[in-house]
Amino acid sequence: MITFTIDGYEVQAEAGQNVLEVALDKGFDIPHLCYHEALKPYGACRLCVAEVTSGKRTRLTTSCNYPVIEGISVQTSTEKVIRARKMVIELLLARCPDAPIVKDLAREYSVGRPRFTADNDDCILCGLCERVCREVVGPDAITFLGRGSSRKVGPPLEINPKTCIACGACVYICPTDCIKLKENEKERTIVRWGRTLPMKTCVVCGRSFAPWFQLEYFRKITEGIPKDFWDKCLDCR
Amino acid sequence: MEPTNVYAYKLVSRKEYFSPGHRACQGCAEALAVRLVGKALGRDTIAASATGCMEVVSTPLPFTNWNVPWIHVAFENAAAVASGAEAGMKALMRKGRLPKKKITFLAMAGDGGTSDIGIQALSGALERGHDFIYVCYDNEAYMNTGIQRSSSTPFGASTTTSPAGKVVPGQVTWKKNMPEIAAAHDIPYVATACPSYPIDLVQKVKKAARIKGPAYIHILSVCPTGWRLPPELSIKAGRLAVETGIFPLYEVEDGRYKFTVEVGILRPVSDYLKIQGRFRHLDEGMTGKIQKRVKEEYERLKKKVKMTQGD
Numbered sequence: 001m002i003t004f005t006i007d008g009y010e011v012q013a014e015a016g017q018n019v020l021e022v023a024l025d026k027g028f029d030i031p032h033l034c035y036h037e038a039l040k041p042y043g044a045c046r047l048c049v050a051e052v053t054s055g056k057r058t059r060l061t062t063s064c065n066y067p068v069i070e071g072i073s074v075q076t077s078t079e080k081v082i083r084a085r086k087m088v089i090e091l092l093l094a095r096c097p098d099a100p101i102v103k104d105l106a107r108e109y110s111v112g113r114p115r116f117t118a119d120n121d122d123c124i125l126c127g128l129c130e131r132v133c134r135e136v137v138g139p140d141a142i143t144f145l146g147r148g149s150s151r152k153v154g155p156p157l158e159i160n161p162k163t164c165i166a167c168g169a170c171v172y173i174c175p176t177d178c179i180k181l182k183e184n185e186k187e188r189t190i191v192r193w194g195r196t197l198p199m200k201t202c203v204v205c206g207r208s209f210a211p212w213f214q215l216e217y218f219r220k221i222t223e224g225i226p227k228d229f230w231d232k233c234l235d236c237r
Numbered sequence: 238m239e240p241t242n243v244y245a246y247k248l249v250s251r252k253e254y255f256s257p258g259h260r261a262c263q264g265c266a267e268a269l270a271v272r273l274v275g276k277a278l279g280r281d282t283i284a285a286s287a288t289g290c291m292e293v294v295s296t297p298l299p300f301t302n303w304n305v306p307w308i309h310v311a312f313e314n315a316a317a318v319a320s321g322a323e324a325g326m327k328a329l330m331r332k333g334r335l336p337k338k339k340i341t342f343l344a345m346a347g348d349g350g351t352s353d354i355g356i357q358a359l360s361g362a363l364e365r366g367h368d369f370i371y372v373c374y375d376n377e378a379y380m381n382t383g384i385q386r387s388s389s390t391p392f393g394a395s396t397t398t399s400p401a402g403k404v405v406p407g408q409v410t411w412k413k414n415m416p417e418i419a420a421a422h423d424i425p426y427v428a429t430a431c432p433s434y435p436i437d438l439v440q441k442v443k444k445a446a447r448i449k450g451p452a453y454i455h456i457l458s459v460c461p462t463g464w465r466l467p468p469e470l471s472i473k474a475g476r477l478a479v480e481t482g483i484f485p486l487y488e489v490e491d492g493r494y495k496f497t498v499e500v501g502i503l504r505p506v507s508d509y510l511k512i513q514g515r516f517r518h519l520d521e522g523m524t525g526k527i528q529k530r531v532k533e534e535y536e537r538l539k540k541k542v543k544m545t546q547g548d
């Protein structure tokens with residue numbers, strides 16, 4: 001067990017945890033956009049900044065990738081922290097003025113109209129979609145592209161990610177809801193990635209139930225399952 | 238089918254707020270629904286819980302499996318207690334007696350506690366506009382006291398107070414449409430959900446928490462004990478309720494209706510009815526009546542979706 005303080009309160013954590021997850025678990029409010037408990041921390045949005053004092057040194061740092069260390073003290077809402085957070089929110093607001101999650105943050109931190117120009121894309125470059133596809137799903141279908149102001153997330157070569165199984169995990173995790181999924185009897189599309197896959201119909205009841213390509217992927221990665229398992233819908237299995 | 242059903246569930250919180258160790262029956266989808274609601278809302282939640290199965294199984298004195306502040310209230314007043322908690326905390330925060338913090342107020346009750354005895358408290362709370370979420374766990378009867386019919390029990394179902402016999406074929410009234418009653422209050426958010434579609438359920442609860450003002454979520458909660466159904470079929474039964482059109486999954490956001498799980502070709506209602514003992518006595522005539530009614534209601538809902546979308 002590691003003991004340290006957050007805003008003066010003594011807390012205990014397991015070695016290997018990061019400051020943000022412990023703080024959230026104990027009820028401290030630290031806003032965060034690129035952290036998710038199921039994924040490796042990435043430290044990109046810089047919203048989770050806190051002041052950490054270790055020994056004689058105090059510095060402003062992202063808390064999602066700061067490991068818990070015996071004896072440190074963490075401050076979650078000093079003037080410096082709030083100023084840094086406001087700056088981050090202002091930049092986010094300039095980039096994504098319409099994203100509800102960004103608007104909520106701006107309201108909470110009284111950040112007004114941005115001084116920068118808006119480019120109207122709801123993607124905040126948190127990288128959650130890219131990490132979930134690689135770390136949780138597996139196909140590693142999308143990636144960061146470009147640099148600087150033209151940096152974005154998308155399929156390599158920007159069209160039709162060849163390994164995407166249209167599972168929708170990225171759709172679920174995107175904090176700004178800018179990855180949409182569309183489905184009908186014939187096909188499923190992950191709109192943002194330009195990926196459309198034909199649907200398979202159940203060999204028993206004839207209803208469309210999942211993309212072909214996804215089922216073939218499962219057939220490949222699973223063992224010891226009856227041959228026709230992936231040809232039947234959930235109710236007919 | 239829920240399109241995000243494959244990996245997204247791994248992204249739902251691993252923390253338990255309605256932890257294992259409760260005493261619900263095997264295969265109880267109501268307990269599963271409560272667990273998912275807890276995961277979606279997280280730790281900063283205060284729950285007011287009417288009496289019923291979920292209270293009885295979770296708090297046999299001196300134990301509890303709740304990991305958030307939880308208030309056991311009477312049968313009829315979950316919505317009133319949640320209103321009071323919300324108004325009280327708001328006042329204390331305004332006066333600086335409590336630190337400002339976003340807290341979710343959850344009122345929960347069964348179908349009896351909602352559509353019968355609790356409807357007055359609920360209607361009042363919705364009308365006053367409290368910032369809270371009301372969740373009805375609908376297992377279609379008063380299960381905790383021994384399977385008595387409620388106004389939410391479906392037509393034809395046999396219960397101990399609507400027994401199927403030679404003259405009367407089980408419940409003779411049609412199920413009260415609670416989500417529509419909630420929507421008629423013109424609140425910002427109303428949704429139906431079912432734990433057989435866990436990601437859809439979690440997303441709706443999260444949305445309800447984010448939206449300011451009252452939200453109502455009606456969760457079909459399969460009860461193997463009361464429905465006379467093998468426990469291993471409860472998830473499938475929930476899916477069949479949706480795929481037959483008996484319990485469509487939709488939401489009403491600021492008056493706009495939207496299906497959240499699209500069903501292509503509806504299955505015949507018999508797929509759902511025939512696996513449950515409570516419908517065992519139904520003959521073709523009764524099943525036909527149910528099929529006709531389901532089709533009509535489904536068409537009516539489709540019209541509402543069409544009418545309110547894109548304006």
Ligand SMILES: Cc1ncc(C[n+]2csc(CCOP(=O)(O)OP(=O)(O)O)c2C)c(N)n1
Pocket residue numbers: 267288289290291311312313346347348349350351374376378379380381382387
């Ligand atoms: C005023 C009042 N009448 C009756 C009861 C007895 N009672 C306790 S729980 C319950 C039924 C609960 O049914 P429901 O709300 O559908 O929840 P379920 O047990 O089915 O989850 C009844 C009748 C009571 N506690 N208070």
Ligand code: SF4
Pocket residue numbers: 122123124125126127128129130153173174175176177178179
């Ligand atoms: S698309 Fe969504 S999840 Fe992906 S980087 Fe952009 S905001 Fe993040």
Ligand code: SF4
Pocket residue numbers: 132133137139140141142161163164165166167168169170171190193
């Ligand atoms: S939908 Fe495609 S890109 Fe998104 S997580 Fe699944 S496989 Fe990856």
Ligand code: SF4
Pocket residue numbers: 260261262263264265266267268290294376380381459460461462463
């Ligand atoms: S009676 Fe039904 S609702 Fe109550 S605990 Fe048992 S299965 Fe769940």
Ligand code: FES
Pocket residue numbers: 031032033034035042043044045046047048049062063064065
């Ligand atoms: S949450 Fe820590 S940098 Fe984004």
Ligand SMILES: [Mg+2]
Pocket residue numbers: 347348349374375376377378379380
């Ligand atoms: Mg009930």
